[in-house]
Amino acid sequence: MIISVRSLSYDELKRNLSQDDKIVIWSCDTCVKHCGIAGMEKMTALEELLKEDGYNVIRKELISESCQINLAKKHKTAQEDIFREATAIIVLTCEIGYQCVKTVFPYKKVIGTAKTFGAGNFSNRKGPILTSPFESTCLEPNTEGYTLTNLVENFNMFPKFFDADKEPNPEKITITVDGKPLEVKKDSTLLDELLANRIRIPHLCYDSSLGSIGACRMCLVKVEGKRGLIPSCCTQVEEGMNVTTEDEEITSLRKSVLQMIIAECEDDIQRSRDIRYWMRRYKIKENRFQLPKKNETVDDSSDVLIRDPNRCILCGRCIRACANLSGQKVINFANRGSNMVTITGLNEPFANTDCAHCLACVHYCPTNAITPKSISKKISGYPFWTLISYPKKMASTS
């Protein structure tokens, strides 16, 4: 991964902006996110800070990989009106991403926020570490790596994100959840606020980076004064709202949805941590519905990805990740009702599509229906006879 650290203070950032600017915050969702200075959550924090200080943020644009210039161009085309209006773009990316954005928007004010030090690792113990620094850093290559704290101290950079300089203080309202008052951010999504306050709500099709489509019906709650059960992922908080997150009816509905999923999909769908958790919580041990299991062909034509439609729960996250984060629109739904499936390209193998291998779909699929291709195999025996079967075995192992 590429190692970058924030190079600008919040005050310096503001000095680059004017109160008349129409600002787009642009963020990469890969390396720089793992360095703790980008991603949807960080964009939201920066948006809150800027709005509090009277700036006009007109959009947050999340892109799977900013260093793919063709993806950056597609984002520009998809949001043509917004970008025409924008006068400043704050980029939360590495320096390569910055160059891409600057190239795509040559006449806009593009403000970089990070310094890139070279390549490194994500270490289980230390988090991101720099192992292969650029010469300009005067650091020697080091397999143990330099931590972000080392870099911040030695190069006078900034630890953590902008909200470490000044904590956002967004406008709050009070709602009631399961009989208790709760302060939440005004104009936010109910599900986001419940999750932020550690109220566990199952949600298979929603992710704050992708937005909501209300497809899985797992996040249903009751809101006083509203008819029936409503998806919390598609509901905005309102002052005085009275929410029930769990009762007999809600539990029974969630259990039915889960049981339908389990009935239809491969047994190993239970490898999904979320699904396992909710099965345990609702004490679901066996499959109540007798539905025919899906029996679709696993697509391992791509060099990078494997798609197993038998594990797909039709949540549409990969479709939104591909369309919104990469801009490629490789994955889509086909057919309607109970015949609905996800397809790649014009229902062709992954390898024949224009997949950019940005891996957004992999990161957002909740059931591992799309996984990275990894091979690990033993070559038993000695060179000469191994040679005979070698290439064939390789091709079919995934």
Place this chain on the structure above:
Amino acid sequence: MIFSKIVPYEEIIKKLDKKEDKIAIISCNTCARTCGNGGISKLNELGLRLIRDGYYVTDEAVILYVCSEPMLREAKLDLEANTIIVLSCSAGWASLTRNFPDKKVLQVTEDIGLVMTDTDKEIFKVIMPYKNHESEMGKEYRINTGEPLVGEKIKVRCV
């Protein structure tokens, strides 16, 4: 994305011992594949050539990001080998060196620099070169093969 080039085959075998070394080849399926020095095809090519030349290759693995310890852990590598050839950038090599301290981990690539890519045109372009590779600045290559290209297909405004 980081661009690394593989050293010539003759250099690789100079580091190997036909009698003593049981070899694992571990190939990165992200940057190194994009730059034509990793992924399944490079692994196949190198593995086949070593076997043909009488080396004892015991394990092969393709991992999405060799530079990520969580991914390495997920791959649950149980290597019979005592020597690892890493088809990745130097960061991938560093990761394996730390994680397999009892094995000889061979670096067979050299970092050229950080690149931007255009996956539609199948090109990558060097934007931030490493030491001794400053002349690579702005050069373009074909994705997946690493074949050098002439002319400029990606126009960058602010290098």
